Amino acid sequence: MVKKGAIEEIFSKALFADEPKSYRIYYRDFHKIKESSLPEFLIQSNNFQTIPISRIKKIKKSNTILFEKNVTNDE
Numbered sequence: 001m002v003k004k005g006a007i008e009e010i011f012s013k014a015l016f017a018d019e020p021k022s023y024r025i026y027y028r029d030f031h032k033i034k035e036s037s038l039p040e041f042l043i044q045s046n047n048f049q050t051i052p053i054s055r056i057k058k059i060k061k062s063n064t065i066l067f068e069k070n071v072t073n074d075e
Contacts, residue, residue: 010059010066014038018061026058033057 014023015038023038029051036044045051059067 006067007053007056007059011038014061022061023066024060025056026060027051028055028057 010023014020020038024035025038025041026033026035027041028034041051056067057069058065
């Protein structure tokens with residue numbers, strides 16, 4: 001299960017105390033992993049209405065991985 005608090009904390013810091021465009025979001029779209037910047041993701045997801053937070057697989061800032069969902073067979 002995804003820890004929503006960790007992702008929300010990263011998003012909050014990025015949006016209010018950092019440069020949101022430097023964050024890359026990797027999320028599951030059917031059987032593909034798509035990538036977008038944080039501002040693009042927020043628009044595409046319609047505030048998590050069309051792309052739920054549980055589909056986020058990885059969050060990177062520059063070359064640093066800030067969040068990565070554990071790989072399991074539950075999907």
